Amino acid sequence: MSQVTHSPDIRDDRLPVIVLSGFLGSGKTTQLNHWLSQRQDLAVVINELGDIGIDQHLTEAQGVPVTLLAGGCVCCVVQGSLSSTLRNLFMARKNGEIPPFNRLVLETTGAAEPSGVVAPLQQDPWLRKRFVCQSVITLVDAQAGVAALERHPECLEQVQGADQLLISKSDLCTPDSLAALKAQIALLNPDASVLLSPGPASLLDQVFPRRCRITGPLTLSTGVSLQPQLSSVSVSRHQLHSASLRWEGRLSWPHWQAALQQLGNQCGESLVRLKGLLKVEGLDGPLLVQWTGQGEPALSPMNAWPDGDTTTRLVVIVRHDNPDFVHEQVAHWQALLQQLG
Numbered sequence: 001m002s003q004v005t006h007s008p009d010i011r012d013d014r015l016p017v018i019v020l021s022g023f024l025g026s027g028k029t030t031q032l033n034h035w036l037s038q039r040q041d042l043a044v045v046i047n048e049l050g051d052i053g054i055d056q057h058l059t060e061a062q063g064v065p066v067t068l069l070a071g072g073c074v075c076c077v078v079q080g081s082l083s084s085t086l087r088n089l090f091m092a093r094k095n096g097e098i099p100p101f102n103r104l105v106l107e108t109t110g111a112a113e114p115s116g117v118v119a120p121l122q123q124d125p126w127l128r129k130r131f132v133c134q135s136v137i138t139l140v141d142a143q144a145g146v147a148a149l150e151r152h153p154e155c156l157e158q159v160q161g162a163d164q165l166l167i168s169k170s171d172l173c174t175p176d177s178l179a180a181l182k183a184q185i186a187l188l189n190p191d192a193s194v195l196l197s198p199g200p201a202s203l204l205d206q207v208f209p210r211r212c213r214i215t216g217p218l219t220l221s222t223g224v225s226l227q228p229q230l231s232s233v234s235v236s237r238h239q240l241h242s243a244s245l246r247w248e249g250r251l252s253w254p255h256w257q258a259a260l261q262q263l264g265n266q267c268g269e270s271l272v273r274l275k276g277l278l279k280v281e282g283l284d285g286p287l288l289v290q291w292t293g294q295g296e297p298a299l300s301p302m303n304a305w306p307d308g309d310t311t312t313r314l315v316v317i318v319r320h321d322n323p324d325f326v327h328e329q330v331a332h333w334q335a336l337l338q339q340l341g
């Protein structure tokens with residue numbers, strides 16, 4: 001168990017930042033919504049890998065400021081944008097333009113390396129005086145299980161970089177595979193405590209001691225050898241690629257199902273995440289599609305288009321050594337949609 005102290009021990013008036021980490025589709029937005037249903041004192045910054053933001057429409061924030069940072073990871077590509085976003089939020093709060101939040105939750109992309117997210121808070125002198133990273137809370141997908149730790153170096157970085165681990169989707173796995181996952185993450189990060197998601201809102205108040213975390217070579221208990229963390233960072237930066245699609249047409253629900261199946265077949269094993277809002281014949285609102293590369297895509301109708309924009313939009317993320325692969329697949333797929341529509 002980690003040593004835990006509570007917020008009264010903070011001896012300064014800096015705004016605490018809670019970094020909400022976890023691989024693509026691991027349940028970060030689901031966890032965030034759980035907190036938002038109980039807490040009004042938050043501001044939320046959502047970072048998305050794709051250049052079309054979907055998560056801000058799925059965030060059930062009422063009266064809570066939500067800022068989207070799309071188009072890349074705050075741990076590398078849009079690090080500068082995080083700094084300016086935090087400055088803007090700080091000034092808007094100070095000037096009374098937004099509610100006086102006293103916690104900021106930063107939902108990272110599923111590819112982000114936690115220490116790369118925390119770095120700007122520590123390195124930028126202006127931010128360092130006003131914000132402090134209070135905790136890194138990482139979701140671990142039990143359905144994806146130990147296999148995801150073997151396949152995605154980002155998962156390892158996120159587990160290692162956590163103060164608190166939350167296991168999601170335990171309802172979708174067997175007791176044995178849950179036990180194997182718990183044993184594995186305990187080896188990877190023995191200091192972090194582990195809970196099942198949704199984690200309680202009291203986690204937002206917990207302060208964890210800053211620890212120096214391992215960066216050396218790792219071996220999973222399954223026998224799979226892993227590269228040192230720095231190598232895995234560079235691998236991850238070059239092998240997860242996203243492509244976005246906007247499309248004005250409308251299809252029937254069965255046509256969408258067939259089209260999504262086709263996209264899944266095209267991307268094959270490389271598909272890691274797909275999410276979007278689809279325009280469907282006979283529906284007033286969009287059809288929300290969520291796919292984490294396992295099982296069938298989850299389709300759920302929404303009552304209304306969240307922002308009045310009724311264009312179909314979709315983000316596809318793959319792991320592939322060819323950065324053009326995902327763009328080629330999405331372009332090919334868009335041509336198919338034109339034929340169907």
Ligand SMILES: Nc1nc2c(ncn2[C@@H]2O[C@H](COP(=O)(O)OP(=O)(O)OP(=O)(O)O)[C@@H](O)[C@H]2O)c(=O)[nH]1
Nearest residue numbers: 023024025026027028029030110168169170290298
């Ligand atoms: N059965 C089950 N489904 C879950 C659970 N947590 C999340 N999901 C589903 O998993 C899918 C992805 O969840 P999100 O909360 O969007 O995951 P995310 O980490 O925010 O996804 P990205 O932002 O794309 O990385 C959605 O369809 C959720 O409904 C869980 O504990 N159990």
